[in-house]
Amino acid sequence: MHTYMHFPVVYMTACLPQKWMYGGLDSNVLLQYLAWVTYPVVLITFSAGFTQILAPQAVGSGIPEMKTILRGVVLKEYLTFKTFVAKVIGLTCALGSGMPLGKEGPFVHVASLCAALLSKFMSLFGGIYENESRNIEMLAAACAVGVGCCFAAPIGGVLFSIEVTSTFFAVRNYWRGFFAATFSAFIFRVLAVWNRDEETITALFKTNFRLDFPFDLQELPAFAVVGIASGFGGALFVYLNRLIVVFMRKQKAINKFLMKKRLLFPALVTLCISTLTFPPGFGQFMAGQLTQKETLQAFFDNLTWSKQGLAEEFDYMGHSQAWRHPQVSVFVVLVIFIIMKFWMSALATTLPVPCGAFMPVFLIGAAFGRLVGESMAAWFPDGIHSDGTIYPIVPGGYAVVGAAALSGAVTHTVSTAVIVFELTGQISHILPVMIAVILANAVAQSLQPSLYDSIIRIKKLPYLPELGWGHHEKYNIRVEDIMVRDVRYITLNCCYRDLHNVLLTGHLKTLALVESAESMILLGSIERSQLQSLLSQQLSRTRRLEYIRERSVAEKKRLSEVSNPSSEDSNMRASQEVRFQVRSHSGCRERWYAVRYQPTLDFLPCLCCSEPFSFSFVGKPSMMPSFLTYFPSPLCVLQIAEWEEKQLDEQVNFNNCKIDPAPFQLVERTSLHKTHTIFSLLGLDHAYVTSIGRLIGVVSLKELRKAIEGSVTVKGVKVRPPLASFRDSGTTGTSSSESEATELHKLWDRHRSISLPREHVPSESDEKSQ
């Protein structure tokens, strides 16, 4: 017996009881049904609940997220220990339930989590593990490990992970992936040997097709048909999957109800699916009692199930028995299986549990291939080969081809071909598999995005879509057609007030630094956060305290000088300060009224310090912060505001500011195709468009995404890929500009609310600011 997955013990205990409960209760159908249904419902509900509570990021496949992370966008919450625990336990339960769910995506995620946690742990010891690009390399290798140990397919694992997660792949990471994946596959299969399940290391779903004449040349058209049909099927699957998600989202009434009872949806879906597969019920027409693994073994079987339509010649050994039905032929069973599993898988993969879609799709593909193979076998009982020996048709070979083609179509990968070779341990069908996979990819890619890209769109992850097949017109769109000309910039000699104004607008993470507004020569870019800290430093608590301390020292001096007036200069200064202080005592009330009754007043709060105007003296005296004890007399708002105004008019000192002196620059005439390449290659978020040193625009991921998705009008013609209209359905409203609200606005609002003289505790806001 093969161990089906990496957690053999858990899986065995999770899957056997259902069978045992079901088998032991064969006297009573109702009890049988209850046993059959309760088990998956409980497991899925637990999995959904557990994941929901511990880490909602663990839901779903994980490959779309990894794709986004490897693209350079940091999604930190997806690589935490909590997510790891939730994913492992949630996945184990979900798989144990027997639902049509896969594990390759979660495995990729789990492996990446391991790698991320490992790098985090290693970075404690310093060295190269602190390096960002090193971590990305580790994650890329981890993805290969995930797929590799899922199918015991090191090569296929590496290739599949490259295809689904990378746009540009660094060949120097290649051996890392192979190294990691080989060892993961080795350990995975060695466990089977140590468990005495296997005598030695072999393939997971070993086939035993004949080597001397694996297939006839004249069978190739049939294989091609399998490929093309799988292409359409794959596109349909992705479409159906998205349709379900979008439908569930749109139904506000259902949604509201389900949001309250989050576990009801998974429970209902599980109940529905397990009811339909109940073996004495409808399940008898679709081999409901078999697990995924048994089903796949049956499909890859060497023997032909339908020999000239005679039920007597049917081979009953093994799991093939499940496919026999006294009333209906094997073809009908297969068709029912395919149709039922198709929508069930599409539905089940939308459940909020850790799950993938690869394995269910693989299974459906195998079923479809088997159907074609059985048909061929029935059509040509003595094989097609005309001269000499009779070589009967091997339907198992068709199943292999179909599995590779459909999974390739859904994921838009070619490496599923390699995976099936490693999975079956035979490479004899290489040409049919390759042809079918390529044809399936061609069809599916022209109709729909891949399943992972579809999920990326649904989840609105910050990812750049691929240039599709028909991207010829992408060579004609130029950067100048899509760039934003109204760039936010700061000049080298700007004052803090300009900084403040610029920070209030725009959404990009970095701002351009130009020489002057006239020359517009781009000098570099500065991160928004850097500017914010620059601004808050200028108006910081420390500087404020410094100012106050200076004042208080001067005050004391003045007091001592009043008793001993020695120098005129100090006397002069002291009198000025008195004037200030006097004014503060009178103006303080006035200021409050201004704030209270004239909210439209042009009034500049400090941005990051949480005590914009020391209110301490309007609060209770006992809550007065300790630093205020410095004051000989309490300070007033107007005074501080005046100080702030003065500070804001100072010129910005960029000396302590981290400036990126070489932000990426494009030219107006750069084609969209090249821009896309550069963005993908370097994982850029935005690039400035310059013309002989002068900043004239900026292109961010958003613009690029829009342009690629075909909503840019160039030269009066709406440029869209031929089949884009079909692709776009269900993904409208994906623009995420609203969600990218600037934090500055929030900050502004917060200050505004704070500055109102309510029952305000300064020490509390003090904590918040830290």
Next chain:
Amino acid sequence: MHTYMHFPVVYMTACLPQKWMYGGLDSNVLLQYLAWVTYPVVLITFSAGFTQILAPQAVGSGIPEMKTILRGVVLKEYLTFKTFVAKVIGLTCALGSGMPLGKEGPFVHVASLCAALLSKFMSLFGGIYENESRNIEMLAAACAVGVGCCFAAPIGGVLFSIEVTSTFFAVRNYWRGFFAATFSAFIFRVLAVWNRDEETITALFKTNFRLDFPFDLQELPAFAVVGIASGFGGALFVYLNRLIVVFMRKQKAINKFLMKKRLLFPALVTLCISTLTFPPGFGQFMAGQLTQKETLQAFFDNLTWSKQGLAEEFDYMGHSQAWRHPQVSVFVVLVIFIIMKFWMSALATTLPVPCGAFMPVFLIGAAFGRLVGESMAAWFPDGIHSDGTIYPIVPGGYAVVGAAALSGAVTHTVSTAVIVFELTGQISHILPVMIAVILANAVAQSLQPSLYDSIIRIKKLPYLPELGWGHHEKYNIRVEDIMVRDVRYITLNCCYRDLHNVLLTGHLKTLALVESAESMILLGSIERSQLQSLLSQQLSRTRRLEYIRERSVAEKKRLSEVSNPSSEDSNMRASQEVRFQVRSHSGCRERWYAVRYQPTLDFLPCLCCSEPFSFSFVGKPSMMPSFLTYFPSPLCVLQIAEWEEKQLDEQVNFNNCKIDPAPFQLVERTSLHKTHTIFSLLGLDHAYVTSIGRLIGVVSLKELRKAIEGSVTVKGVKVRPPLASFRDSGTTGTSSSESEATELHKLWDRHRSISLPREHVPSESDEKSQ
């Protein structure tokens, strides 16, 4: 029978005659020897001569060149029709000779040539084929096709071509490669079916190992040993190959002789090798009569050759008979075979014919694996498996592992694993093969560059080396440590004289354009050729003629005005011109002397126009160029020189100049690792180092290469990879700065020689300049 290569007819006719000649003459050993030796000598000599005459670029593998081309460096002469013809015919002859030569590299080159010629042909019809990046995509796919149809291995072909030609691979090209390679492999194998060699499409070197128990877990250490030993062997092969090339180059005396008789070296080498393999002679100890293909089939054989050392049990059927020798055991034969073939292959691949090294290395690896396998079989006659059934050891499996490991070690690729699976049609040994290949790669990569990188260094192709295994310290080297601080630049308001001075120095293809020498703000970069044409336009023949024409018009006017002096203004101008002309007549001789006797004089030639100072009038009157007929009176050098001086003092007008407004910029603190990545990703030739807009340095491929090869001293410590000293041996003196001589100097010299008043034909130099 399998057809061994893509040109089945040629090959069959090329290989059979030798055997036939040899077989038919078994009465006389001398005649046999002559027949055995003459045939390869003639073929190799013809191949070398033909290639030498038609296109010397066709010599060798072609993979290093393709790697360089795909890196972005245009080597146009490698993609011409002539090269195509030379490569195809030369390769056919070379392979037919029976020398230990491979064909995978040439196949890659031939396929790329097809793709390049096809794109060139298609670009006649316009459209996307005119796009540069499209052509690169086609070339990448072509490389996959080359390997794919060489081994009938579509997947391995794609992966191998990616590994040997790319640094960063665009995943969107992935399916293109698979598509092309699948069809090439399909057509290749279908030919075999149509030739009635095969019943259906199968693997090229089909093996028939048992599927149920391919190997025992306890055999894995033996496989690992094969891998490690192959790693050392691969490094040794690369080292030996380079040693031979370097040795041949260094021996000036031999070299001189061989340069005269270019075909002597190949003939001698061929004679030597074929003498040693002569079957009745030394060849009997190394199965000399077998072709590469037969040898490989024998190695992959299922049966054990040495069963407990008894020659009686030896299986004599097929090609295995060649391995039996009455006196010596099979082990000795294998050892002799490995040693002899090792140096023979290393030597033969240095021949100036189109040839690869993959197949010979593959063969040696298979022999080594077979040796280990036979030893294991002799050591454990009943297999290692302890309980239950006896599973004897399969030496053929070891041969497969050894072949993959050694070829992987020599080429630094992991995908040889996939190639052997596709080549043998069995994937059952996946884990041993993967482990051995990875270990072999680990060992070989730490000792030597790959064979292709080694050839790149020998040929001094403009390529960036890979970051090796131990590249941790690469994170600590910064751009500021390696950059050239003395950047050649031009300012926005420079005059043509500055342009001229700048063009005389430096070697980079582009020059930086800065705002001013004080601000040093980088505005863009201009190609050297653009500047040259700008300068030559300023001093162009047209402008010169314009000037002369104007002058002659003025002269005529003056003459007419002398008779009718109406305006004072024109009179004034005319008198000035007279003064010029008078001075020219007197100064002309003087100028010539200055040029002749004072070569150190600061004397500015026109750079691109080939008639710097119209000497026409010092030549024979009959050779006077037609434009000089404009002159009312002949012009003199000094006058023109004066005009030129004036022109050179004018400010440069950059309006019609193509400026790259966004050259790639780095920062001082960018790590070497990141710089390497960016250079490889974007295929850069150089990048400017800026600090807040200010140009402070430049890094070109040369500096980067130096830094990576470990000759940069940082922080007082010489940074070198651990085993670099071994790697460097034999590659000293690879710095190619001398070869990158500026064309400008040549131009300068040419002008100098032209400017001497010899028997000079202006119309000839006129042609040259166009």
